[in-house]
Amino acid sequence: xxxxxxxxxxxxxxxxxxxxxxxxxxxxxxxxxxxxxxxxxxxxxxxxxxxxxxxxxxxxxxxx
Numbered sequence: 439x440x441x442x443x444x445x446x447x448x449x450x451x452x453x454x455x456x457x458x459x460x461x462x463x464x465x466x467x468x469x470x471x472x473x474x475x476x477x478x479x480x481x482x483x484x485x486x487x488x489x490x491x492x493x494x495x496x497x498x499x500x501x502x
Contacts, residue, residue, distance in 0.1 A: 470492035
């Protein structure tokens, strides 16, 4: 049982590291998509500058 637990922990840790290595560079781009969440939309007065930095980040990523 101890050996199985150790193997499972090693597998889970390796899976976490592998996943983090694959998405680490994309995380800022994925995070920038929060601007499309309608629940986070600002009021009318703040809307003019809303999401400009995030859209620029996404645009640079997909259209270098």
